[in-house]
Amino acid sequence: METLIAEFLPDHHLPYPIIFLRMIGAMICGALVGFERERRDHAAGLRTHILVSLSASVFAIIAIESTRMAVLDTDQARIDPLRVIEAVTAGVAFLAAGLIVFSRGQVHGLTTGAGLWLSGGVGLALGFGFWAIGFVAAATCFVVLGAIGKFMDRKVRRDIRSPPETD
Structure with missing residues (x-):
């Protein structure tokens, strides 16, 4: 019974409220980035951006927590959280390329x-706990997509109304 309880309540570094807060923060920031894409009716919108941000957060949290696992604290097992960053980057790049x-x-x-x-x-x-970086990046992206998107929309409308002169 003790083993079963330990399976669901493992010895971990971060308290569960912090883990859940990081995941919720990632969802909120993913929503900020995805909102503008959704508003413009693009294929990857609000839900996709939330899920990508949440999954990356989960991978980061697992990377942090795995470095503290007793079963992986041996000479044969080497834990490198940077590999998680590389894997997430490659996976998301694959989705984006599609x-x-x-x-x-x-x-x-x-x-x-x-x-x-x-x-x-x-x-x-x-996921790694860099709150300021995550929120500033999401907010900046929201501003860039919104402000520059509006500017580009106006420019496109203006170009359509006044086609280039021909000789």
Whole structure:
């Protein structure tokens, strides 16, 4: 019975409220990044960005906690949290690359892919406990996507209304 209890309440470094707070923070920041993409009706929107950020946070928390596990504290087992960052980066980059398409001489999905990649980074930051980095990155992305997106929309509308002159 003791083994069963230990399985669900392992000896860990971070208290569960901190772990859950980091996960919730990652979800909120992922939502900030994904909100603008959702508003513009892009393929990877609010839910996708939340899930990417949350999953990256979970991987970071597991990396932190695994360095404290007695079963992995041997000469044969080496734990390197940086490998988790590399794996998350590669995984999110794979997802983002799937969104990028070249059609009719134009590239589409690049900004959404970059937003997904940032969501992964934000999730890692919050999972590792770098709150300020995660929140500032998410807020900055929200501002960049919103403000520059509005500027670009106005420029596109202006270009459509006044086509270039021909000789």
